[in-house]
Amino acid sequence: xxxxxxxxxxxxxxxxxxxxxxxxxxxxxxxxxxxxxxxxxxxxxxxxxxxxxxxxxxxxxxxxxxxxxxxxxxxxxxxxxxxxxxxxxxxxxxxxxxxxxxxxxxxxxxxxxxxxxxxxxxxxxxxxxxxxxxxxxxxxxxxxxxxxxxxxxxxxxxxxxxxxxxxxxxxxxxxxxxxxxxxxxxxxxxxxxxxxxxxxxxxxxxxxxxxxxxxxxxxxxxxxxxxxxxxxxxxxxxxxxxxxxxxxxxxxxxxxxxxxxxxxxxxxxxxxxx
Amino acid sequence: xxxxxxxxxxxxxxxxxxxxxxxxxxxxxxxxxxxxxxxxxxxxxxxxxxxxxxxxxxxxxxxxxxxxxxxxxxxxxxxxxxxxxxxxxxxxxxxxxxxxxxxxxxxxxxxxxxxxxxxxxxxxxxxxxxxxxxxxxxxxxxxxxxxxxxxxxxxxxxxxxxxxxxxxxxxxxxxxxxxxxxxxxxxxxxxxxxxxxxxxxxxxxxxxxxxxxxxxxxxxxxxxxxxxxxxxxxxxxxxxxxxxxxxxxxxxxxxxxxxxxxxxxxxxxxxxxxxxxxxxxxxxxxxxxxxxxxxxxxxxxxxxxxxxxxxxxxxxxxxxxxxxxxxxxxxxxxxxxxxxxxxx
Amino acid sequence: xxxxxxxxxxxxxxxxxxxxxxxxxxxxxxxxxxxxxxxxxxxxxxxxxxxxxxxxxxxxxxxxxxxxxxxxxxxxxxxxxxxxxxxxxxxxxxxxxxxxxxxxxxxxxxxxxxxxxxxxxxxxxxxxxxxxxxxxxxxxxxxxxxxxxxxxxxxxxxxxxxxxxxxxxxxxxxxxxxxxxxxxxxxxxxxxxxxxxxxxxxxxxxxxxxxxxxxxxxxxxxxxxxxxxxxxxxxxxxxxxxxxxxxxxxxxxxxxxxxxxxxxxxxxxxxxxxxxxxxxxxxxxxxxxxxxxxxxxxxxxxxxxxxxxxxxxxxxxxxxxxxxxxxxxxxxxxxxxxxxxxxxxx
Numbered sequence: 001x002x003x004x005x006x007x008x009x010x011x012x013x014x015x016x017x018x019x020x021x022x023x024x025x026x027x028x029x030x031x032x033x034x035x036x037x038x039x040x041x042x043x044x045x046x047x048x049x050x051x052x053x054x055x056x057x058x059x060x061x062x063x064x065x066x067x068x069x070x071x072x073x074x075x076x077x078x079x080x081x082x083x084x085x086x087x088x089x090x091x092x093x094x095x096x097x098x099x100x101x102x103x104x105x106x107x108x109x110x111x112x113x114x115x116x117x118x119x120x121x122x123x124x125x126x127x128x129x130x131x132x133x134x135x136x137x138x139x140x141x142x143x144x145x146x147x148x149x150x151x152x153x154x155x156x157x158x159x160x161x162x163x164x165x166x167x168x169x170x171x172x173x174x175x176x177x178x179x180x181x182x183x184x185x186x187x188x189x190x191x192x193x194x195x196x197x198x199x200x201x202x203x204x205x206x207x208x209x210x211x212x213x214x215x216x217x218x219x220x221x222x223x224x225x226x227x228x229x230x231x232x233x234x235x236x237x238x239x240x241x242x243x244x245x246x247x248x249x250x251x252x253x254x255x256x257x258x259x260x261x262x263x264x265x266x267x268x269x270x271x272x273x274x
Numbered sequence: 275x276x277x278x279x280x281x282x283x284x285x286x287x288x289x290x291x292x293x294x295x296x297x298x299x300x301x302x303x304x305x306x307x308x309x310x311x312x313x314x315x316x317x318x319x320x321x322x323x324x325x326x327x328x329x330x331x332x333x334x335x336x337x338x339x340x341x342x343x344x345x346x347x348x349x350x351x352x353x354x355x356x357x358x359x360x361x362x363x364x365x366x367x368x369x370x371x372x373x374x375x376x377x378x379x380x381x382x383x384x385x386x387x388x389x390x391x392x393x394x395x396x397x398x399x400x401x402x403x404x405x406x407x408x409x410x411x412x413x414x415x416x417x418x419x420x421x422x423x424x425x426x427x428x429x430x431x432x433x434x435x436x437x438x439x440x441x442x443x444x445x446x447x448x449x450x451x452x453x454x455x456x457x458x459x460x461x462x463x464x465x466x467x468x469x470x471x472x473x474x475x476x477x478x479x480x481x482x483x484x485x486x487x488x489x490x491x492x493x494x495x496x497x498x499x500x501x502x503x504x505x506x507x508x509x510x511x512x513x514x515x516x517x518x519x520x521x522x523x524x525x526x527x528x529x530x531x532x533x534x535x536x537x538x539x540x541x542x543x544x545x546x547x548x549x550x551x552x553x554x555x556x557x558x559x560x561x562x563x564x565x566x567x568x569x570x571x572x573x574x575x576x577x578x579x580x581x582x583x584x585x586x587x588x589x590x591x592x593x594x595x596x597x598x599x600x601x602x603x604x605x606x607x608x609x610x611x612x613x614x615x616x617x618x
Numbered sequence: 619x620x621x622x623x624x625x626x627x628x629x630x631x632x633x634x635x636x637x638x639x640x641x642x643x644x645x646x647x648x649x650x651x652x653x654x655x656x657x658x659x660x661x662x663x664x665x666x667x668x669x670x671x672x673x674x675x676x677x678x679x680x681x682x683x684x685x686x687x688x689x690x691x692x693x694x695x696x697x698x699x700x701x702x703x704x705x706x707x708x709x710x711x712x713x714x715x716x717x718x719x720x721x722x723x724x725x726x727x728x729x730x731x732x733x734x735x736x737x738x739x740x741x742x743x744x745x746x747x748x749x750x751x752x753x754x755x756x757x758x759x760x761x762x763x764x765x766x767x768x769x770x771x772x773x774x775x776x777x778x779x780x781x782x783x784x785x786x787x788x789x790x791x792x793x794x795x796x797x798x799x800x801x802x803x804x805x806x807x808x809x810x811x812x813x814x815x816x817x818x819x820x821x822x823x824x825x826x827x828x829x830x831x832x833x834x835x836x837x838x839x840x841x842x843x844x845x846x847x848x849x850x851x852x853x854x855x856x857x858x859x860x861x862x863x864x865x866x867x868x869x870x871x872x873x874x875x876x877x878x879x880x881x882x883x884x885x886x887x888x889x890x891x892x893x894x895x896x897x898x899x900x901x902x903x904x905x906x907x908x909x910x911x912x913x914x915x916x917x918x919x920x921x922x923x924x925x926x927x928x929x930x931x932x933x934x935x936x937x938x939x940x941x942x943x944x945x946x947x948x949x950x951x952x953x954x955x956x957x958x959x960x961x962x963x964x
Contacts, residue, residue: 004735006685006875006889007700023525052688052696053879053887079520079905083530093695210908236910237902239875242732245894246872247902249924250910252931257731271845273902273910273920303951306757310951311856331950335858397647407757489646494672494681496861496895502949515874515900520907529905537878538892539682569949571671571862573647 005242008050008095009037014070016090019156020149025077026121026156027086028062030070031096041065042103043128044233044261048241049073050095051084058238058256061099062124064131071096074124074156100241102261104129104205104231113142115197117216119188119208123147123156125233125260126207134167144197148173148188152181171195189215192223199224205231217264227265234259234267234274250274275413276386276456278325281358284384284453288356289317294382295353298336300329307408308396311336325358325386325455327411327419330393330437332563333357334366334504341376342507356382360393362439364448365561365596366504372595372603373559375507385448387456390416390463391432392440395568399435403428417463433464439564439577442467449597471581486546492572493545495538499566499576500552505559512536513548549579557583558604561596621787621798621805622812623778628663628711628785629654631801637707637745640677642667651677651710665712665778668755669941673717673868674710675724678741681865681893685736685875689886701888703739709797711747713774716761716941718748720868721773726933727871736891745793748774752819754826758942760955763830766939768823779816786816829945831958834936840962841927849964850915853957856950857914861895863921863944863952869937870921872896896920922957 011031019026032038041047046060063072077086085094106129114133116126133140145164149155151174164170173184173191184191189212197204204225206216213232220230236248236255243254250273253259262270285297296315301322303310309329313336314320337355344350359367364385371378391413399408403423410422414429421428433441440446444467447458474482497513500506510519512535520529536551537544560580567577587593590613593604608617623631632639632654641663643652649670654663683703690696721741728737751759751768761767771777775794778785786808789795798805808816831837844850864870874894879887894901897917903909911917929937938954945953 004700004702005732006736006891007698010695010698012695050889052690052698052889053877053885055877056875056889077526079526079529080532082905083526095696095698235904237904239873239894242734243730244727244732244734244871244873245875246896246924247894249920249928252928273916303953304956305945305948305951305953308951313855336856492646492648492650494861494865494893496865497898498858498860498862498949501858501860515903520903520905522907524907537890538874538876539878539890540892541682565949569860569862571866571947572650 005097006240008048008097009033009039010093011037011071011096013088013090013092013094016088019074020076020154022153024154025086026074027077028072028074028156029085030063030072031094032070033096038068038071039099041071041099043106043132044102044104044125045099046101046241046256046260047071047073047096047098048100048238049081049085050097051081051088052095054084055081056095056239057081058100058235058241060125060233060260062127064128064135066132066135074121074127076121098241100256101259102257104261106132109203110139111141111201113144113198113200113202114140115144115146115202115204117146117188117192117204117206117208119148119212120150120154121156122206122208122212126205127157129205130164130168134164137167141201143168144171145169146171146173146188146192146195148175148184148191150175151178187215188212189219192216193219197223199226199229203229203231207233227268228263230264231261232264232267233261236274275389276325278323281325281384281386281455282320282323285314285323285356286317286320288382289314289320293353294356295351296340297323297356297358297384298333299323299358299384300325300331306396307399307411323358327391327394327413329358329360330568332363332366332502332504332565333359334363334370335502335565337367337370337381338375338504338507341380342509352380354380354382356384358384358386359448359451360386360388361443361445361448362561362563364450365445366563368450368596368599369505369559369561369603371599372601378599383448383451383453385451385454387448387454387458388440388443388446389413389456390446390459391419392436392443392446394419394435395437397573398437399430402430402435436464437564437568438470439562441465442469443562445561445597450599468581468585471578471585474578475582487542489574490545490549491542493540493549493574494572495540495545495548496571498569498571502565502569503556504563505556506552512551549574549576553579553583556580558587558591558593559595560584620808620813620816622781622808623785623787623801623805625664625783625785627801627804628665631804632663632709632711634800634802634804635709635797636800637709639663639709639711641665641711642670654711663711665749665780667712669714669717669943671943671947672866673720673941673943674713674746675720675868675871677708677710677744678721678737679724679728679871680740683736683891685889685891687886687888688877689884691884702735705740705743708744709747710744711749713746713748714751714755714941715748715766715768715770715772715774716759716939717868718746718773719761719766719770719939720941721746723869723929723933723935723937723939724871745775745797746773747776747778747794747797750777750779750820750823752780752823754828756942756946758829758945758953758955759940760829760831760942761940762824762828763832763834763955764936764938764940765834767820768826769820779819781812781815781819786812828940829942829955831955832962836962837926837936837958838930840958840964841923844961844964845919845923847961847964849960850919851913852915853952853960854914854918857897857918857952858949859897859899859914859917860949861897862947862949864895864897865893866943866947868939868941868943869925870895872901896924918952918957922954922961926958
């Protein structure tokens with residue numbers, strides 16, 4: 001009998017950072033595995049995280065595959081399991097199984113301009129690509145990052161984003177004008193439009209609330225991006241992570257296996273059941 | 275005798291005049307001999323309506339569903355819905371009115387009397403036909419059915435194939451209606467109310483425990499009994515997963531702190547809890563349409579549970595639900611002659 | 619080579635098998651697979667059932683499976699204990715051909731890129747002794763419409779054909795051969811006349827009228843074409859959103875995983891897999907409150923499309939074997955054959 005896919009590995013929370021506080025709090029957890037237990041992953045893949053006694057949840061891996069000593073997860077407090085993990089402390093042990101899902105075809109994008117467009121918690125799934133691209137900076141042409149939050153307090157990875165400015169073109173935004181904010185005020189799709197990005201030799205990767213993704217894609221198409229140049233991720237309720245329990249089934253795809261990464265060319269043919 | 279032609283004409287008239295937005299009734303189905311629910315909105319389709327002893331469903335359920343759907347509609351059609359209601363179904367409508375689920379003006383009750391008969395029990399029918407497949411069931415006189423099969427006609431005694439609830443029915447004539455088809459029969463000649471329950475009550479406690487444990491063990495927790503019940507209209511049930519009653523404004527704390535009363539596992543303890551909680555919640559509300567028992571795929575005698583509480587309500591408080599839509603409901607009212615001293 | 623088993627020897631055969639034997643019996647008015655009592659005269663085995671109310675899928679995929687247990691003292695790391703089943707061999711007798719065909723379809727789900735060790739350890743120990751249908755056991759049978767037949771051997775280890783006072787017995791798999799071998803002298807070699815009679819019954823059965831929706835190959839394209847059709851809402855109008863159609867289906871396999879806490883300090887409990895159902899409103903509900911399949915119509919479409927479109931695209935065969943249970947047991951007459959017919963005609 002092969003390995004038991006349902007049995008998680010135990011991982012220790014090595015650090016916890018408050019990204020956003022308040023009603024829609026986001027915390028970043030870095031977790032370490034005992035020697036030899038850590039798995040390899042690719043950009044875009046996810047893992048099932050267990051808080052024993054509460055349940056399991058699918059969370060995207062927010063660290064670059066190049067990072068070999070921990071896995072990072074940035075988790076918004078939404079329900080039962082996320083609330084439980086938000087209450088945990090450094091040193092507490094969770095369960096992790098994975099990696100699950102497909103990946104962003106980053107290797108096919110070498111030499112291209114990369115345009116990242118994120119909103120809210122949606123920076124986490126694309127963060128591994130940004131980190132990888134920055135680490136292998138010479139492999140890629142221009143790197144542009146658009147990211148916005150409801151307010152400046154809702155901007156995650158703030159310090160890391162500021163650090164990117166030397167190597168990437170970073171455009172931060174907040175939904176509504178506020179005192180002391182010098183960046184763009186307005187929604188992310190509008191920021192993309194007003195800045196204007198050229199589709200030539202470019203790939204756009206967008207992740208965030210569904211309504212943001214919808215308008216980002218509309219605007220990218222308006223700027224001349226082809227369906228094949230636009231990538232995003234989708235999510236659905238998941239229980240098994242291995243294409244069996246049926247919850248994340250959309251059309252012939254199980255998002256946990258065939259997703260979460262889709263080009264718009266692929267996604268527009270999928271029923272809108274996500 | 276109820277002539278379907280008259281019901282169709284009435285339905286057609288209502289729809290043509292636009293006084294109702296829909297007629298809830300029965301039509302022939304493809305799945306078997308039983309009729310299926312019909313949702314007639316076009317006067318031209320009124321001829322699809324049927325009325326015979328295979329019209330088993332209690333359509334009051336759809337009044338509830340329609341009301342729920344309306345609450346999500348921006349500009350809902352608020353005209354009344356007409357419902358074809360047997361005696362038991364009419365009592366369900368009355369309970370829903372007692373509980374202010376909708377108002378009297380929202381519903382037009384087309385009562386139909388079951389006369390001396392009632393509806394068939396599919397399993398009893400199949401047993402009586404000894405493997406032959408019924409394609410049509412019609413009333414035949416006052417105490418039998420004419421059943422059509424591929425091999426011809428069979429006359430079957432009503433007492434052999436009537437649903438258990440019909441055999442003990444005390445409300446074969448609609449309790450409330452705007453229009454009624456069929457006559458009232460005072461003496462139907464079947465066993466008295468609670469006869470089957472009495473037999474179960476006569477058993478010892480150990481025997482009853484074994485009886486229910488055996489039945490609850492088989493439960494699949496498909497929730498068909500709950501889903502088919504017009505009184506099980508709670509937006510959230512104790513057995514639902516914590517995700518059900520969530521909307522974008524529900525806070526993480528609310529979701530995280532929600533109590534899981536009953537585990538998902540279909541094991542005796544959890545199943546018993548489910549059925550007992552449901553029975554208690556139906557005390558003084560259940561009108562014995564016995565849809566819960568009819569739909570159970572593993573034949574759990576759910577009706578007996580509800581019957582027991584129905585009898586308690588009658589014995590202790592002289593209360594019978596669904597006979598008068600104006601009357602306050604049992605659990606929402608207090609009387610000075612309440613038999614319990616603690617409450618006085 | 620095939621054999622003959624006298625009906626009166628069925629119980630003796632069951633007793634001779636080194637396995638837990640299950641056969642359909644009428645219990646509380648319901649045909650269900652019941653353990654065959656060892657030592658009883660005929661073993662209580664008489665394959666006189668139409669079909670069981672519940673399919674035999676639970677032998678490999680029980681409604682409740684404990685995946686592992688956990689235990690945690692406050693401030694310490696949790697301890698997990700794997701609970702992989704190691705069941706005794708099981709022989710299920712009297713499996714109808716439609717239910718037999720359910721097994722390989724479930725195998726497709728629980729194997730592949732990720733093997734499911736719980737399903738597989740039970741499946742490896744389960745053998746199906748099938749019973750060919752001489753006449754359709756239900757008026758809602760439609761095995762022929764979905765590529766099966768009343769004498770299909772697919773998914774079975776042994777096939778029995780009822781010849782009146784005896785069964786014509788064919789081993790379908792090596793495991794089936796072992797089972798027949800275990801019966802020893804109870805089995806006689808079948809003569810040419812028996813084989814001929816068996817074949818005649820199979821071809822007679824194939825001529826029996828069944829329900830149908832026409833061309834099977836037309837189903838997938840029709841469903842694809844009609845994804846956005848308003849017919850789904852009207853077809854599902856009467857649906858009460860219960861779990862009968864899926865729980866009684868030989869191939870529906872969706873499940874939930876949840877933690878059942880059984881004690882505090884140390885906190886301990888079980889991670890449990892239970893059957894779930896795409897017709898329940900909370901099945902696809904996100905934690906945010908967003909529900910991708912909010913309406914009854916969308917959920918009916920999911921069940922039909924999964925069986926006749928998505929599974930076909932992924933596995934090259936339908937995930938429906940035509941047992942007719944979802945039709946016969948639906949409280950409000952929703953009829954998958956009629957649904958497919960409507961979609962194909964549209």
